[in-house]
Amino acid sequence: MSPQLAVRVSGVTKDFAFGEERLRVLHGIDVSVRAGELTYLVGESGSGKTTLISIMAGILFPSAGAVEVFGTDLYTLSDRDLVRFRLATIGFIFQQYNLIPSLTAAENAAVPLIAAGTPREVAVAQARELLHRLNIGTQCDKLPRQLSGGQQQRVAIGRALIHAPRLVVCDEPTAALDAGSGRRVMDLLRDVALAADRAVIVVTHDNRIFDLADRILAMEDGRITHDGKHMPKDH
Amino acid sequence: MKWIAIRMLTGDRVKFAGLVFGVVFSTLLITQQLTIFVNLLLRGAAAVHEVPSADIWVMDPAGRTPDVTVPLPATSLQRVRGVAGVAWAAPLMRAGASVRTPDGALEPVTVVGVDDATLTGLPRTVQLGRRAALREPDAVFIDAMGARRLFGTERGALDQRLELNDRRAVVRGIVDSEPTFTNSVMLYTRYANALEFLPGSRNRLSFILVQAQAGANPFAVARQITAATGLRARVAGDFAQDGIDYIIDNTGIPINFGITVALGVIVGIAIVGLTFSLFIRDNIRQFGALKAIGVTNGTIRQMVAAQSALVALIGYGLGLALAIGFLELGRIYSDAFKGFYTPWQIPLIAAVMVACMILLTGLIALRQVLRTEPAEVFR
Ligand SMILES: Nc1ncnc2c1ncn2[C@@H]1O[C@H](COP(=O)(O)OP(=O)(O)OP(=O)(O)O)[C@@H](O)[C@H]1O
Ligand SMILES: [Mg+2]
Numbered sequence: 001m002s003p004q005l006a007v008r009v010s011g012v013t014k015d016f017a018f019g020e021e022r023l024r025v026l027h028g029i030d031v032s033v034r035a036g037e038l039t040y041l042v043g044e045s046g047s048g049k050t051t052l053i054s055i056m057a058g059i060l061f062p063s064a065g066a067v068e069v070f071g072t073d074l075y076t077l078s079d080r081d082l083v084r085f086r087l088a089t090i091g092f093i094f095q096q097y098n099l100i101p102s103l104t105a106a107e108n109a110a111v112p113l114i115a116a117g118t119p120r121e122v123a124v125a126q127a128r129e130l131l132h133r134l135n136i137g138t139q140c141d142k143l144p145r146q147l148s149g150g151q152q153q154r155v156a157i158g159r160a161l162i163h164a165p166r167l168v169v170c171d172e173p174t175a176a177l178d179a180g181s182g183r184r185v186m187d188l189l190r191d192v193a194l195a196a197d198r199a200v201i202v203v204t205h206d207n208r209i210f211d212l213a214d215r216i217l218a219m220e221d222g223r224i225t226h227d228g229k230h231m232p233k234d235h
Numbered sequence: 236m237k238w239i240a241i242r243m244l245t246g247d248r249v250k251f252a253g254l255v256f257g258v259v260f261s262t263l264l265i266t267q268q269l270t271i272f273v274n275l276l277l278r279g280a281a282a283v284h285e286v287p288s289a290d291i292w293v294m295d296p297a298g299r300t301p302d303v304t305v306p307l308p309a310t311s312l313q314r315v316r317g318v319a320g321v322a323w324a325a326p327l328m329r330a331g332a333s334v335r336t337p338d339g340a341l342e343p344v345t346v347v348g349v350d351d352a353t354l355t356g357l358p359r360t361v362q363l364g365r366r367a368a369l370r371e372p373d374a375v376f377i378d379a380m381g382a383r384r385l386f387g388t389e390r391g392a393l394d395q396r397l398e399l400n401d402r403r404a405v406v407r408g409i410v411d412s413e414p415t416f417t418n419s420v421m422l423y424t425r426y427a428n429a430l431e432f433l434p435g436s437r438n439r440l441s442f443i444l445v446q447a448q449a450g451a452n453p454f455a456v457a458r459q460i461t462a463a464t465g466l467r468a469r470v471a472g473d474f475a476q477d478g479i480d481y482i483i484d485n486t487g488i489p490i491n492f493g494i495t496v497a498l499g500v501i502v503g504i505a506i507v508g509l510t511f512s513l514f515i516r517d518n519i520r521q522f523g524a525l526k527a528i529g530v531t532n533g534t535i536r537q538m539v540a541a542q543s544a545l546v547a548l549i550g551y552g553l554g555l556a557l558a559i560g561f562l563e564l565g566r567i568y569s570d571a572f573k574g575f576y577t578p579w580q581i582p583l584i585a586a587v588m589v590a591c592m593i594l595l596t597g598l599i600a601l602r603q604v605l606r607t608e609p610a611e612v613f614r
Contacts (some may be wrong), residue, residue, distance in 0.1 A: 050613050059613075060608070084531075092524070092527050098523070101521075103242055111525070114239065115236060115534070
């Protein structure tokens with residue numbers, strides 16, 4: 001049985017307008033991401049990684065082309081349904097964590113559940129459990145500013161995973177961490193977020209963690225130029 | 236999600252305090268200034284309110300307010316008494332004079348001469364002394380505030396001698412009178428005495444106070460008085476309004492208070508608007524993250540609304556409490572605030588203004604959040 005498709009990107013282009021001029025950032029991308037795999041998106045700065053992952057995650061409209069996530073054609077949904085779809089199906093991990101400073105670690109991690117209508121106590125209790133699994137159970141009641149960068153990143157991972165989304169997208173999740181913490185974060189992601197019917201996509205520059213990928217997609221100037229288990233020799 | 240919004244706001248102590256301060260400032264300024272404004276205006280009607288038994292005030296056709304008087308011939312009184320529908324008519328004199336105080340200084344006063352027979356025109360409450368003492372020769376009653384101003388205390392004023400336009404007068408009573416716009420010392424005496432105190436031409440009758448017969452329409456009686464005598468006759472309520480209108484038309488008070496209230500609103504909007512924008516800007520990545528995660532614009536609206544409402548409620552409550560507190564303090568420590576009260580319309584006006592302020596600034600803040608693309612949080 002061939003593995004399930006998590007994301008199918010077909011003919012996606014993206015243009016940004018600079019006044020009169022239009023700059024093409026993605027040139028007709030066709031690529032699929034398989035469930036059960038930890039997929040990296042790598043490439044030089046400006047090659048279009050963030051743009052592509054944003055389009056895959058349903059937060060940036062492509063100029064042309066289509067994106068299917070677990071069979072749902074994202075950009076034919078109404079705005080409202082697209083927001084609902086993201087809430088139910090996609091988890092986000094940002095480089096800058098973007099935790100809410102006045103909420104505790106557990107409350108921050110509980111946000112997606114609360115947004116989906118779960119009562120606060122239930123959501124926070126569930127978040128505590130998850131933070132235990134992420135090895136920061138003792139930090140549940142601290143505010144983000146009382147945590148180290150690595151701990152904040154785990155809280156952010158907790159927030160991305162709390163509602164068991166089938167697709168998790170991360171943009172530079174390890175850029176602000178030392179090598180050891182970075183590798184532990186990737187191990188955690190693999191343990192908690194990956195399953196036969198779930199996928200994780202990671203945008204990264206960080207060659208210290210390249211060996212942890214199941215698959216690496218490399219980008220150059222808005223095109224995918226490499227697809228394999230390892231990095232191409234010239235990188 | 237509303238509690239998250241509230242926690243975001245209250246967690247940022249400095250900006251939360253700034254927002255609340257802006258609303259407190261506006262509420263305080265609006266409430267306090269409008270209160271002073273309204274009460275000052277009401278003082279234009281004080282003389283009318285002081286004689287509730289008079290339905291109609293009759294005066295010279297050129298007369299306008301209780302404080303702007305033109306003397307009538309003494310014969311007018313009999314003519315008014317002869318008009319059908321008049322139950323009784325009493326003379327009233329209101330005139331400026333000056334008294335020499337015990338320490339020798341001259342102090343301007345308003346002398347009110349009331350009807351010898353009925354004492355109509357004397358304030359209802361005599362705080363010290365007996366009402367009948369006004370019938371003694373040379374007797375005057377002084378208002379409590381004036382007593383304190385001239386003699387230090389109310390009790391100290393009793394039985395004191397005064398030189399009123401160089402004639403001897405003795406203070407026999409202290410009355411509680413409504414302060415007038417000019418806040419001058421009030422001396423009440425019998426009409427016959429007043430004629431002695433205020434020498435001059437024969438015509439010194441300022442007003443004729445009229446009560447309409449039971450069942451008669453005061454407006455109709457007033458028209459009949461005018462028709463029969465050629466004098467101006469105003470129903471008490473209208474005449475009270477004349478006194479207020481006179482202040483509005485002839486002083487800079489409405490403009491000055493209007494400017495202060497407008498400044499209160501503008502400065503409040505500036506403080507709240509800027510602080511709200513700063514708060515949103517500081518939290519824009521968090522809002523963006525929420526939008527990416529899957530919080531709908533509808534929920535974002537509710538969140539910003541909850542934040543606005545909290546600021547409005549706390550700021551308004553505190554501002555109102557402060558305004559009332561200041562007024563109470565003023566009443567305790569200064570005669571200038573005597574009789575001041577806050578009509579219920581004023582907190583309502585302040586509430587409406589604060590609501591508009593918060594709505595405006597909240598909408599601007601909301602626009603900032605709604606315009607944020609969720610994709611921006613990946614940058
Ligand atoms: N909102 C935008 N408006 C205009 N141009 C944009 C916008 N977002 C991205 N770009 C341009 O698109 C190109 C690709 O940007 P993108 O952020 O996808 O690159 P990246 O591969 O993620 O780079 P980095 O590794 O530096 O994050 C860049 O040239 C960038 O300037
Ligand atoms: Mg990027």
